[in-house]
Amino acid sequence: MRNPLSKKITGIEPSGIRKFFDLVSEMPDAISLGVGEPDFDTPWRIREEGIYTLEQGKTFYTSNAGLKDLKIEISKYLERKIHVEYDPDHEIMVTVGGSEGIDVALRAMLDPGDEVLIPQPSYVSYVPCTILADGNPVVIPLQEKNEFKLTAEELEEAVTPKTKMLVMPFPNNPTGSIMTKEDLEPIAEVVKRHDLYVLSDEIYSELTYKTEHVSIASLPGMQERTLVINGFSKGFAMTGWRLGYICGPSVIIEQMLKIHQFAIMCAPTNSQYAAIEGLRHCEDEVQQMRNAYNQRRRYLVNEFAKMKLECFEPFGAFYIFPSIKEFGMTSEEFAMRFLEEEKVAVVPGSAFGESGEGFLRVSYAYSLEDLKEAIGRLGRFVERLRSQK
Template sequence: MRDFLSKRVVSLEPSGIRKFFDIVSEMPDAISLGVGEPDFDTPWRVREEGIYSLERGRTFYTSNAGLKELRYEISEYLERKYELVYDPNHEIIVTVGGSEGIDIAMRTILDPGDEVIVVQPCFVSYVACVVMAGGTPVIVSLKEEDKFKLKKEQLEAAVTDKTKAMIISFPNNPTGAIMTKEELEPIAEFAKEHDIVVISDEIYSELTYGRDHVSIASLPEMKDRSIVINGFSKAFAMTGWRLGYVAAPRYMMKQMVKVHQFCIMAAPTTSQYAAIEAMRSCDDEVEEMRTAYNQRRRFLVHEFQRMGIECFEPEGAFYIFPSIKKFGMTSEEFATKLLNEEKVAIVPGSAFGACGEGYLRVSYAYSIEELKEALGRLERFINHLPKKQ
């Protein structure tokens, strides 16, 4: 029989996040700190708007790009929050989550053999989306000593005449690192000097602590070479609604809509009506969630330091990325042993790229009570480990 499978797809490794999630779902009394999903309910007024749209029979396809009313709200939101100006009629598309936005961005700009600089550690789908679009990922590894921030010299060492784009994500999943305007400026200069596209995944833009988020697309001359990915899952606790959006210059968006219409048609109609309400009236709820995450962030940093586990202090998202190198195990070994012995699921840092080896991603999108119980089990676990000579 012929091999009917795509070699590109076969070459891809399954998600390291889902592997531990699937195990924990069948393990009684297990605690998972592995999934990047808010533990808050979607704000009631958003749910109510979704219910109302169903009651009114609003169950038909929207336009391919999404409800015009929602695109106008997104446009106003981006300008109000991040000083980004996009035409809602021609420069914004509503997608099935931010993940679809990443996928269609890659498929819109890449030809076979084009290289994409992928900044790791990063969300697990970036490399896969590059490969499935026919591109070649070129990895740039962030370093803890740089506070997991990207440096221009790292990009200069990776760029070739085949480089078409780079994909970055700040606030970062899994490290929680952010980039200030001053730190983004040399990255923008690099993109302009080498004439490449920047895909900026800003899904955690509302979750920063002590600083406001800055989009690289807001810097001078960057809008025309930037694709901004964002969505409703993290900030508005709407993961299951599967709704995101992309903002990009008109010449890119015209082609992006074609990819979207052929593979998706349109994002879920009910979710779009609910999202309008989220953008109009949920600033207070978002602030309440951010305040709770910040409390949990400070608690985790303190507890890891107390246990003698080296830990970079995150400034965004809802993850912490402690180092477990001192224990002499790989990330996978440590996480597997912890799960089997103490029933605590934490994602190995290696799931986010080779430079994540020696780290764990711990989500604090869980209650303080759950975090206390999980950390108590973790402390018991490490206290029983043999001391590394």
């Protein structure tokens, strides 16, 4: 029989995150610190609005680009938060999570052979989505000594005549690294000098702990060459509602909308109504969740210091990225042994690119009680490994 599968899809590796999620799901007594999902319930006002819209029979398709009222609220929210104005009618599209935004943006903008610069460690979908869009992913390895921030020198070195787009994955999954305005300004100058476009994934923008999030789109000359991706999964604890959005120049959004029309039709209707309520009335609940994450973050930073596990202090998202290089094993070997011997799941840094090798992603989107138990087991495991050297 003829091979039913494309070479392109069979050449893409499955997500390294899901591998450990699947393993721990078969261990009922295990603690998972592996999945990047808030442990909080979606705020009640959002859930109540979702229930109400179902009761009212608001279950029909919306316009392809999303409910007008939701796009207006997104516009107001972004003007408030990142100080950038977007036209709700032409510069905002509501998507099925931020992940769809990444996929559709790359497919709308890339021609075969166009290069996309992807700083790593970073979220697992940028490389495969670039390949699926017939682009060429070019990885920029980020350095621990720079707290895994992208520098202008690293960017300049990676640019070629074929480069079209730069992915900016900050606040960063898996490292928790953030980019300040001072960090972003030299990056923006390189982008403008080489006439590049930026895909700025800001899904963790609500979760920063040192300074307010700064979007590269807010810098002079950058809004017209930046697509901002965001959504409700992380900051609003709405992972299962599958709702995100992408904002950018109308000439790009218009073409993205065609792909969205044919592949998706529209984002879930009751999720859109619920998100309107969240943007209008749930800032206090978001702040409470952020405060809880910050408490957990500080706890883990202190515990890793006591354990003498090398780790820079992260100021974004809900991940911490300790080094395990001293133990002379790969991050996957370490994570597998830790799971087997202590029944705790973390994600090997190598799941996020080769530059993540030698590190672990530990999520603190879990209760303090679970974190304390897991860290106790990690301390025991680390002591055992050190005694065996």
